[in-house]
Amino acid sequence: MKKQKIDTMKELSVAIGVSRPTLSRYFQDPQSVRRSTAARIQRELEKIEYVPNFFATRMNRKTTGLIGVIIPYLNDLFFTKLLQAIEIAAMDAGFTVIMQCSHFDPDIEARAAQTFMSMSVDGALVVPLGNQSDLKTYERLQERLPFVLVDSRPTTMPNVDFVGSDHWQSTGLITEYLCRVGPPPIFLAMPRVNFNAMEREHAYIECMERLGHEPEVVGTELIEDFWYFEEHGEAVMNAAFARGQYIDRSVLCVNDRVAIGALRAASRHGLVPGRGAKGGLRIAGHDDYPLCPFTAPSLTTVAQNVDAIGKAAVSRLVQKMRGGFAPGQPEIQLFDGALKLRESA
Amino acid sequence: MKKQKIDTMKELSVAIGVSRPTLSRYFQDPQSVRRSTAARIQRELEKIEYVPNFFATRMNRKTTGLIGVIIPYLNDLFFTKLLQAIEIAAMDAGFTVIMQCSHFDPDIEARAAQTFMSMSVDGALVVPLGNQSDLKTYERLQERLPFVLVDSRPTTMPNVDFVGSDHWQSTGLITEYLCRVGPPPIFLAMPRVNFNAMEREHAYIECMERLGHEPEVVGTELIEDFWYFEEHGEAVMNAAFARGQYIDRSVLCVNDRVAIGALRAASRHGLVPGRGAKGGLRIAGHDDYPLCPFTAPSLTTVAQNVDAIGKAAVSRLVQKMRGGFAPGQPEIQLFDGALKLRESA
DNA sequence: CCAGAAACTTTACACGGGGAAAATATAAGG
DNA sequence: CCTTATATTTTCCCCGTGTAAAGTTTCTGG
Numbered sequence: 001m002k003k004q005k006i007d008t009m010k011e012l013s014v015a016i017g018v019s020r021p022t023l024s025r026y027f028q029d030p031q032s033v034r035r036s037t038a039a040r041i042q043r044e045l046e047k048i049e050y051v052p053n054f055f056a057t058r059m060n061r062k063t064t065g066l067i068g069v070i071i072p073y074l075n076d077l078f079f080t081k082l083l084q085a086i087e088i089a090a091m092d093a094g095f096t097v098i099m100q101c102s103h104f105d106p107d108i109e110a111r112a113a114q115t116f117m118s119m120s121v122d123g124a125l126v127v128p129l130g131n132q133s134d135l136k137t138y139e140r141l142q143e144r145l146p147f148v149l150v151d152s153r154p155t156t157m158p159n160v161d162f163v164g165s166d167h168w169q170s171t172g173l174i175t176e177y178l179c180r181v182g183p184p185p186i187f188l189a190m191p192r193v194n195f196n197a198m199e200r201e202h203a204y205i206e207c208m209e210r211l212g213h214e215p216e217v218v219g220t221e222l223i224e225d226f227w228y229f230e231e232h233g234e235a236v237m238n239a240a241f242a243r244g245q246y247i248d249r250s251v252l253c254v255n256d257r258v259a260i261g262a263l264r265a266a267s268r269h270g271l272v273p274g275r276g277a278k279g280g281l282r283i284a285g286h287d288d289y290p291l292c293p294f295t296a297p298s299l300t301t302v303a304q305n306v307d308a309i310g311k312a313a314v315s316r317l318v319q320k321m322r323g324g325f326a327p328g329q330p331e332i333q334l335f336d337g338a339l340k341l342r343e344s345a
Numbered sequence: 346m347k348k349q350k351i352d353t354m355k356e357l358s359v360a361i362g363v364s365r366p367t368l369s370r371y372f373q374d375p376q377s378v379r380r381s382t383a384a385r386i387q388r389e390l391e392k393i394e395y396v397p398n399f400f401a402t403r404m405n406r407k408t409t410g411l412i413g414v415i416i417p418y419l420n421d422l423f424f425t426k427l428l429q430a431i432e433i434a435a436m437d438a439g440f441t442v443i444m445q446c447s448h449f450d451p452d453i454e455a456r457a458a459q460t461f462m463s464m465s466v467d468g469a470l471v472v473p474l475g476n477q478s479d480l481k482t483y484e485r486l487q488e489r490l491p492f493v494l495v496d497s498r499p500t501t502m503p504n505v506d507f508v509g510s511d512h513w514q515s516t517g518l519i520t521e522y523l524c525r526v527g528p529p530p531i532f533l534a535m536p537r538v539n540f541n542a543m544e545r546e547h548a549y550i551e552c553m554e555r556l557g558h559e560p561e562v563v564g565t566e567l568i569e570d571f572w573y574f575e576e577h578g579e580a581v582m583n584a585a586f587a588r589g590q591y592i593d594r595s596v597l598c599v600n601d602r603v604a605i606g607a608l609r610a611a612s613r614h615g616l617v618p619g620r621g622a623k624g625g626l627r628i629a630g631h632d633d634y635p636l637c638p639f640t641a642p643s644l645t646t647v648a649q650n651v652d653a654i655g656k657a658a659v660s661r662l663v664q665k666m667r668g669g670f671a672p673g674q675p676e677i678q679l680f681d682g683a684l685k686l687r688e689s690a
Numbered sequence: 691c692c693a694g695a696a697a698c699t700t701t702a703c704a705c706g707g708g709g710a711a712a713a714t715a716t717a718a719g720g
Numbered sequence: 721c722c723t724t725a726t727a728t729t730t731t732c733c734c735c736g737t738g739t740a741a742a743g744t745t746t747c748t749g750g
Contacts, residue, residue, distance in 0.1 A: 007736090008735090008736055008737085009736070009737065010736080010737095018698085018699085019698070019699045019700070020699095020737085021698090021699075021700085021701095021737095021738085021739080021740095022697090022698065022699070024737065024738060024739085025698095025738095025739095027737095028738085033697075033698080034696090034697055034698075034746090034747095037697085037698080051459055051462055051463040052463060052736085052737075053404065053463060053465075053735090053736050053737070054400075054460065054463040054464040054465075055399075055400040055401070055403045055404040055464065055465075055735095055736085055737090056400075056404055056705090056735075056736035056737040056738085057736085057737060057738080058400045058737095059398070059400040059401055059404065059705055059706070059707090059736085059737075059738085060704080060705055060736090060737055060738035060739080061737090061738065062738090073429075074419060074425040074428060074429065075422060075425050075426065075429065075635065077420060077422065080419040080420050080425060081420065083419060084418075084419065084420065084446070084448070087446065087448075088448075096460075098443070099444060101429070101432065103429070103432075103433075114396050115399065115441075117396055118396040118397060118398055118399040119399040119400065120398075120399075120400075230635075230636065230638075230639045234639065260636065260639050261639055263639075263641065264638075264639040264640075264641060264643075267641035267642075290420065290575075291575065291605065291636065293575075293609075294575045294579065294605050294606055294608075294609040295609075295640070295641075296608065296609060296612035296640075296641050297612075298609075352706090353705090353706060353707080354706070354707065355706080355707090363729080364729060364730050364731085365706095365707085365730090366707095366708085366709080366729075366730065366731085367728075367729055367730080369707065369708065369709085370708095370709095370728090370729090373708085377728090378728070378729085379716095379727075379728060379729090382728080382729090397706085397707075398705085398706050398707070400705090400706080400707090401705070401706035401707040401708090401735095402706080402707060402708080403707095404706085404707075404708085404735060404736070404737090405706085405707055405708040405709080405734080405735055406707090406708065406709095407708090407709095
């Protein structure tokens with residue numbers, strides 16, 4: 001038997017035999033109508049196919065139940081993990097996530113922000129693009145909406161709520177570890193277009209100096225297509241290894257994708273980085289990319305607490321939404337990283 | 346100087362000095378008003394901050410300019426590449442993508458479909474979940490919207506538009522290649538919960554028989570958490586290598602993530618798969634996962650033409666939307682895979 | 691059986707725009 | 721300069737739902 005299809009609440013109300021406002025209340029909260037009425041509505045609804053118009057409902061409610069999320073791009077499993085954590089947390093809190101990718105393009109990012117405002121989202125989470133991103137975009141969001149920055153923190157916006165990792169802690173952790181078990185590490189960095197990358201680089205330098213070692217950073221030359229992290233890591237280390245450089249050093253990579261490139265370079269030169277080796281090459285990363293256990297050798301790294309970050313970001317955002325969006329003190333939440341010892345260092 | 350902020354078109358119309366409907370037309374197509382008027386509006390708009398309400402516009406237009414995309418999950422770079430291709434194609438065609446992840450949960454998938462219908466999206470692209478997914482969901486979408494299945498094709502829905510890879514071609518390609526350069530391959534499969542995986546398995550068997558070899562499939566035992574493809578590949582091959590099995594065979598993996606696990610297992614057993622070796626182990630995958638060039642050894646595989654698939658899916662969907670959504674003949678578009686010869690086979 | 695409360699219905703308006711027809715301004719033709 | 725055709729703009733009503741206020745019914749307890 002085919003379900004009858006009905007498009008508007010008005011038709012539905014005559015079909016069921018209750019008034020339209022009652023239906024409206026039922027959909028917003030079934031508890032708010034008499035039990036017998038709720039039961040009857042529910043019973044009839046089984047026989048009829050009806051979905052309230054998304055736009056009409058959102059247009060009138062004070063609150064849309066929507067959270068906007070801007071992510072730079074999705075071709076990175078770290079971001080997808082983060083997004084998943086956010087999405088699940090939002091779903092649990094009863095919100096719907098509208099995700100927009102900026103694809104490295106500040107214009108698209110700005111458009112996404114506009115879209116969010118025109119959708120009256122209840123709040124926005126933004127993972128900034130990097131240096132190039134349009135800070136004005138964030139400022140406008142910040143003015144108009146409950147707004148939290150996630151994962152990456154523009155140095156120019158210290159007064160905005162932020163949830164991310166404590167890269168000083170995490171980078172310090174692995175730097176210290178590397179210093180403890182082998183020669184003090186060099187730091188395989190990235191072109192300086194990314195706040196986290198820069199923060200890790202600084203953290204490395206600070207930690208090395210604190211331990212009385214000479215910091216050494218490589219791989220910051222700006223190249224085209226710098227966002228192919230693996231290629232970057234491979235290219236830099238390939239060149240170094242070809243010169244016989246660093247072949248018995250520890251190499252701390254700015255992130256796991258770069259480290260995967262470095263591992264590849266090592267393998268090309270017949271080098272097997274490993275924690276076992278007394279004085280040999282070691283390679284370590286940062287992030288605990290899902291593939292780390294499967295590289296050869298498996299990659300020692302620091303895990304970011306992605307789930308906690310996603311959850312905390314949503315939770316802080318919800319708190320701001322409820323709190324009537326008072327300026328107040330910005331809240332900065334930094335989560336510790338955890339060492340993941342594997343074979344490579 | 347702060348821009349004046351205005352919320353509704355009505356206020357804007359008095360601020361600018363044209364009627365509201367004229368503004369409406371201007372926003373839909375600036376060409377549709379007199380040049381001088383358009384210029385004036387544009388000039389005023391620079392001084393005023395105004396964004397049309399997303400919901401109000403969508404609610405009234407015949408067409409929402411929205412395309413709904415359902416993806417099973419994002420923790421797989423293949424899907425993210427596909428999504429990106431779709432998103433870019435949609436953007437070029439002037440549509441906005443609303444993406445929803447089903448997170449392996451048929452209920453969420455059904456909710457996503459509902460959402461799309463309640464948003465009156467102009468069309469929907471769905472990457473099916475696998476066997477477990479609720480086919481009813483697809484049928485309902487199919488009835489009500491221009492609808493195209495992408496990447497994975499439920500055997501029970503042969504009469505729906507579909508865009509994906511020709512796995513018989515692609516799997517045949519690499520199977521033949523492997524047969525040509527070394528011992529006939531075994532097939533490292535997956536638990537049979539995924540249409541593509543099954544199709545590749547069948548294609549492998551058919552190809553082997555055609556070439557007069559005995560097909561041999563391993564790894565189909567149903568395990569928990571089967572979606573951790575790498576772990577699955579590693580576990581199966583680990584067990585085999587421990588028994589001394591397959592150490593000088595070719596291993597064709599159902600996809601690259603499984604292959605990465607297999608590579609890992611090989612490395613644990615001191616095996617170095619490679620095309621160079623005369624009679625040794627070879628490992629090949631399928632999909633051209635972005636990390637293939639960086640594994641050690643780099644992974645030989647078959648690339649799916651993801652960009653073309655994404656573009657074609659959007660293009661077909663747009664065609665159906667314009668065509669007034671006539672049932673007509675379903676169109677099945679299959680793209681060829683391309684061999685990517687690297688070191689591992 | 692009745693008063694009062696609770697639940698519900700009716701009515702009316704709001705939301706922020708789209709779209710068709712009517713009205714006006716502009717251009718073309720004589 | 722006037723008429724007519726055409727390009728623009730305005731007037732008016734519509735979309736599908738939320739929400740408040742006022743009126744009506746049903747339930748509760750005595």
